[in-house]
Amino acid sequence: MNLADLINQAYEKEEKANPQKPRSYIGASIVGNPCEALIAFSLRGFPDSSIGYKLKRIFRDGHRIEDDVIRDIKKTGIAVMEKDPFTGKQWSFDGFGGHAVGHADGMLGPIDQDSKLLEIKSMNDNKFKEFSTKGVKYSHRHYYSQVQFMLGLGKLEECVFISYNKNNSEYHSEIIRYDEFYYNDLCAKVERVLNGEARKISNDPTDWRCRGCFKRDVCWEEKEVKQTMKTCKNYQPKLAGGWTCNLGCLEECQKWERFQPLPKTSNI
Ligand code: SF4
Ligand code: SF4
Known part of the structure; x- marks a missing residue:
């Protein structure tokens, strides 16, 4: 018996039995991604490719560390509100x-x-050394984008960004101030995605950015997807919220066609 293999197999079984439901909105954590096709697939709830047991455990550790960091911040006497008191939720x-x-x-x-x-x-x-020497804007642009997007959406001025070094338990933190131009740039990207103008970042599935992408199965392999309104190319999100069918239908119909982002080089 190899216990390590058994644990890995248990993860795979668990994933098959309870596949994770993909999000179907544009999350702050992906808005900085340079591929607008990925953002469009996320908005429409296309399923993610399997991330594998190692990444799953890395994410789990990340959540556990977050709780420890919050406990450490509370030791300083600074108040931390993990939940919104009005909703009782995150x-x-x-x-x-x-x-x-x-x-x-x-x-x-x-x-x-x-x-x-x-x-x-x-x-x-x-990564920690890079962050502590260059600052998050230059070391981890996707995290910087995530924070700017949340500051803009929440109409907030500042964020305290703190990192925990998993190798030696060191901390480093910095203040990120709201940057209106940066936020507007992210909003322009969101608008392009909502307007159906999202393009793939590459026309080559072996591109390094596509190899590690969690939407690669639906993007390149045309993995089968559930026929829903959101996965239909005729379903158009409205900038102010809600969706509409471009063909004027009011409910799911036989004219479903799979949504596809634009290719990189298309001039349409
Ligand atoms: S596989 Fe490549 S082109 Fe497709 S969504 Fe991911 S990064 Fe974009
Ligand atoms: S009503 Fe039909 S054509 Fe319109 S979005 Fe839904 S499935 Fe697509």
């Missing part, structure tokens, strides 16, 4: 009529009379 900010949503790790404070967004990330030693 802090959530939305825009574009609910098509775009950001979930926050918490709110800090008040510090200097203001509450601040809290974002926690655990990193390996290399």
Whole structure:
């Protein structure tokens, strides 16, 4: 018996029995992704490719570390609100009529009379060193985009971004201030996706950006998808929220056609 193999197999069995439901909105964590096709697939709830047991355990560890970091912050005497007191749920900010949503790790404070967004990330030693020397904007642009998007959606001024080094338990933090131009740029991207103008980042499935993409099965392999309104190319999201069928139908019909983002080089 090889216990390690048995654990890995148990993960695979678990995934088959309870496949994870993909999100069907534009999350703050993906809005900085350079591939707009990926954002469009997410908005429409296309299923993710399997991430495998190793990545699953890495994500699980990340969540566990977040709880520990919050406990450590509380030791300083700074107030942390992990949940929105009005909803009793995780802090959530939305825009574009609910098509775009950001979930926050918490709110800090008040510090200097203001509450601040809290974002926690655990990193390996290399990533941590990069972050602590260059700052998050230049070391982890996707995290920076995530924070700017949440600041913009939540109409907040500042975020405390803290990272935990998984190799040596060191902390490093920085304040990220709201950047209106950066946020507007992200909003323009969201609008292109909602308007059906999302393009693939590459026309080559072996491109390094596609190899690790969690939508690659639906993007390149044409993996079978459930025929729903959102996976139909005729279903058009409206900028202010809601959806409409371009053919004027009011409910799911026989004219379903699979949604496809535009290819990289298309001039349409
Ligand atoms: S596989 Fe490549 S082109 Fe397709 S969504 Fe992912 S990154 Fe974009
Ligand atoms: S009503 Fe039919 S054509 Fe329109 S979005 Fe739904 S499945 Fe597609």
